[in-house]
Amino acid sequence: MSHVNEHSTDSARYAKCVEVSKRIRWDTDRDVIRGRGFDFGKPFLPDGLSKAAQLPFLSAADKRLFSQVQGRTYANMFALVERFIGAKVLELSRGHWLGDQVALEALVRLTDEELKHQEMFRRLDAMMAPGMPAGYRFLPQPNEVAQAVLAASTWAVLALVCDIELFSQAHYRSSIEPETQIDPLWKDVFLFHWKEESQHAILDEMEWLRENERISAAQRDQAVNELIGLVGAVDGICQLQAQADADYFAEVAGTAFDAAQRQAIHATMLAAYRWQYIASGVQDARFGELLGSMIDAGQGVRIQVALGH
DSSP states (O other), rough: OOHHHHHHHHHHHHHHHHHHHHHHHOOOIIIITTTTTOOOTTSOHHHHHHOOOOTTTTHHHHHHHHHHHHHHHHHHHHHHHHHHHHHHHHHHHHTTTTSHHHHHHHHHHHHHHHHHHHHHHHHHHHHHHHSSOOOOOOSSOHHHHHHHHHHHHHHHHHHHHHHHHHHHHHHHHHHHHHHHOOOOHHHHHHHHHHHOOOOHHHHHHHHHHHHHSOOOOHHHHHHHHHHHHHHHHHHHHHHHHHHHHHHHHHHHSSSOOOOHHHHHHHHHHHHHIIIIIHHHHTTTTTHHHHHHHSHHHHHHHHHHHTTTO
């Protein structure tokens, strides 16, 4: 009987996600961009994300550029992760094809929204390019990364996806602080992205718990190792792009930096990316609660050690 109740609760949660998805659905041109361009006189990412304030030797213009370089990478990074999220959710939808059609609709809508987000972030990068100095490069290849991620078990991939969807919400919260003077278009990107990602986080959580029920203890233990591997791979991407972005920033900024300052720029860029793309999700209370409900103490220690870089 409890299983039936659990199923009906899940069905209601899927239905709620469909209802909210329909109600909040937005269009990139009509609602987000609205004919605007970026204001390069303003920062793109707030200080809480960019960590620009940790570099006291940067001028106001340098700090602004520092946040804009990170904003461009942010657009590219989300376009990258949403490539494998959409593919994974489409694959998961197979489990509902001949079952709960509302659950199927919820996952299909999620995939559709992730495709929309990818397209929006690609456009944002193209809109930033003319207003920024030449030489910016985004090094990770979305399809290569997606293939590597999707080779891991469903449990591990869903854990990573849950982390990503929760950190996108943490970023929205950090972008609406009253003192944040970020570009209004970027502020809207955070807002509208968050509106749909908040539903995606609920669906991902449900699918992750569903998968957790399905697998054995041995499979879960292996999946923990795979999750650690995935987080390591994300960290590798952060290191790669932080180096490229720090070098680009130091080359094009209006200030000449000495070796120690360049080192500090690189270290801060890497710390910002590790915070943005790993820690801000892993440290989220909901993520900790979910993960903690599925793993044992020993597995928790292994994950904590791995996150210690």
